[in-house]
Amino acid sequence: MKGKLGYLISGICAVGVITYGIYLAVTFNNKENEESKETSLYEDNINLESNSENNLKFYNSLSKDEKIKIARELFDDYINENRTDWSIVKSQNLKREPVICLTDYRINDIDIESQDIHNFTVSVSYDIQYTNESDMWVAGNGELKDNNWVVDKFAVVDITQINDKYVITNIGTG
Secondary structure (H helix, E strand, O other), X not given: OHXXXXXXXXXXXXHHHHHHHXXXXXXXXXXXXXXXXXXOHHHHHHOOXXXXXXXXXXXXXXXXXXXXXXXXXXXXXXHHHOOEOHHHHHHOOOOOOOOEOEEEEEEEEEEEEEEOOOEEEEEEXXXXXEXXXXXXXXXXXXXXXXXXXXXXXXXXXXXXXXXXXXXXXXXXXX
């Protein structure tokens, strides 16, 4: 029974991640089409200078450090967007308020795994401290430690360039 529950929770998390990736892609694409020039601090951090003459050149000019910075900002946002189980409550039409799922986290390391013209994949090593109300972050990998910490979690994150912005398009455990 416990194994089936783990698969169910992992499946729900995967649906949430995919939904979040689609949401970001649509949101950023819609913002690109608006006339407004206002951008949030988040967009300022990952917004890339437009180069209408040669987009390939501007992509390839990103250094490894710049890609890691983009990946860290996007993964930070992903974790903070999933600080509660709002996506599960919404997707399953649950009749309750979302609960807080984590109290703390650390991103330990990010490495570039692969890249092509408009995409790159990173591996992320991180630790998460989940709450007593939700063990959503226990699913997948990592080692359970004291005080609700799951350490040595690992994710493989696909990042795609859409226009002059980057979004997470997929997150998996390997």
